[in-house]
Amino acid sequence: MSAPVKIAVSNGTTNGATNGNTNGALNGATNGATQEVNGADLKKMKNANPPKVYIGSPHKEFNPSSNDSMDGNQFPADPLQCRIEPYSPYNSCTYEIVQSVAEFLLSRVTIRPKIGIICGSGMDGTTGCLADALTDSTSFPYETIPYFPTPTVPGHMGRLVFGYLGDVPVMCMQGRFHYYEGYPLWKCAMPVRVMKLVGVTHLLASNAAGGLNNNYKVGDIMIIKDHINLLGFAGNNPLMGPNDERFGPRFPAINRAYDYSVRRMAKAVASEMNINNIVHEGVYSVVGGPSFETIAEIRMLAALGVDAVGMSTVHEVITARHCGMTSFAFSLITNKSVTDYESYEEPNHAEVIDMGKHREPVLKEFIARLVKKIEHDRQQSK
Ligand SMILES: O=P(O)(O)O[C@@H]1C[C@H](O)[C@@H](CO)O1
Numbered sequence: 022m023s024a025p026v027k028i029a030v031s032n033g034t035t036n037g038a039t040n041g042n043t044n045g046a047l048n049g050a051t052n053g054a055t056q057e058v059n060g061a062d063l064k065k066m067k068n069a070n071p072p073k074v075y076i077g078s079p080h081k082e083f084n085p086s087s088n089d090s091m092d093g094n095q096f097p098a099d100p101l102q103c104r105i106e107p108y109s110p111y112n113s114c115t116y117e118i119v120q121s122v123a124e125f126l127l128s129r130v131t132i133r134p135k136i137g138i139i140c141g142s143g144m145d146g147t148t149g150c151l152a153d154a155l156t157d158s159t160s161f162p163y164e165t166i167p168y169f170p171t172p173t174v175p176g177h178m179g180r181l182v183f184g185y186l187g188d189v190p191v192m193c194m195q196g197r198f199h200y201y202e203g204y205p206l207w208k209c210a211m212p213v214r215v216m217k218l219v220g221v222t223h224l225l226a227s228n229a230a231g232g233l234n235n236n237y238k239v240g241d242i243m244i245i246k247d248h249i250n251l252l253g254f255a256g257n258n259p260l261m262g263p264n265d266e267r268f269g270p271r272f273p274a275i276n277r278a279y280d281y282s283v284r285r286m287a288k289a290v291a292s293e294m295n296i297n298n299i300v301h302e303g304v305y306s307v308v309g310g311p312s313f314e315t316i317a318e319i320r321m322l323a324a325l326g327v328d329a330v331g332m333s334t335v336h337e338v339i340t341a342r343h344c345g346m347t348s349f350a351f352s353l354i355t356n357k358s359v360t361d362y363e364s365y366e367e368p369n370h371a372e373v374i375d376m377g378k379h380r381e382p383v384l385k386e387f388i389a390r391l392v393k394k395i396e397h398d399r400q401q402s403k
């Protein structure tokens with residue numbers, strides 16, 4: 022996060038990102054006049070890590086200080102003013118707000134993706150990540166998107182990238198939001214609803230996870246066939262609070278959350294890539310984090326039938342299923358869960374990020390091939 026901060030302006034020159042040029046349009050996200058709304062930590066993070074814009078990369082970067090198209094938009098000049106109450110356990114993000122965010126994005130990109138991708142730890146880094154593989158891309162640092170949360174975790178970038186993976190239009194979240202960052206679950210999952218109203222029908226989420234299954238090795242991939250929503254057991258669910266039927270029903274079924282036919286396609290991709298030996302199918306469980314698990318907790322999860330444990334994805338998938346999206350997710354096993362009281366091993370975030378980077382080429386190809394199959398299937402079933 023130490024690269025110089027530059028912003029590409031529409032006339033092809035560059036400006037400092039802190040340029041306060043408002044022009045009646047959106048202000049630069051790092052403009053000193055920030056709000057209190059996201060809490061002290063987030064504010065500190067924003068000041069420390071202003072959004073990065075890659076000059077000379079294949080990306081077109083959304084330029085918050087240019088004049089392009091605020092027409093008809095009801096947002097105030099500064100996107101940081103468009104923040105929603107961050108800590109309410111109940112969803113305070115209305116259908117209309119999500120719709121306005123979708124319109125904000127759609128008015129600035131020409132592609133219309135049907136597939137949305139969420140990149141997990143290590144796959145959302147600064148270089149070589151999936152989002153970098155997109156062509157003809159336009160990216161939006163999260164700080165420039167009205168009502169969007171902003172990530173606070175090292176190793177997680179924060180931008181939404183529209184572009185083509187191969188020849189398939191996709192939108193990709195490079196960096197996600199976690200419960201342990203202080204965001205309620207509905208807010209962690211709010212971008213999924215944005216995807217839905219942008220027109221996305223298929224969600225693909227990846228995550229880093231600790232492997233409990235003895236057959237799994239570090240670096241393996243686990244296609245998620247089901248989950249145990251431990252946060253939900255404790256009375257915390259992204260769908261808590263008033264339900265808007267325009268998104269979905271009050272009581273959605275979740276037993277078919279991880280689409281069977283997409284899982285079959287993923288297994289076919291594993292065969293094509295000749296990586297069946299590292300690809301498994303299993304049960305993922307979410308915990309709140311940020312602390313990793315105790316040995317007793319790991320033993321309990323293993324006894325419950327959990328194959329991998331992490332801190333994300335489940336609330337995104339629940340939100341996606343609620344609004345009728347097809348969902349698929351997989352875990353990269355970045356560490357083996359410790360089950361032995363005699364062991365000196367300790368999980369740590371650095372190894373998680375390192376393993377993500379190490380497996381990046383394989384994961385990129387895995388996702389690209391899967392996206393192609395999904396798109397092909399979508400076209401066939403039209
Ligand atoms: O975003 P994901 O679920 O990939 O990230 C996992 C959970 C924590 O954020 C982090 C722990 O190292 O990895």
Ligand SMILES: Nc1nc2[nH]cnc2c(=O)[nH]1
Pocket residue numbers: 229230231232308310312313314330331332355356357358368373
């Ligand atoms: N909860 C949890 N999340 C992880 N993310 C990556 N590894 C782990 C792990 O061991 N436990």
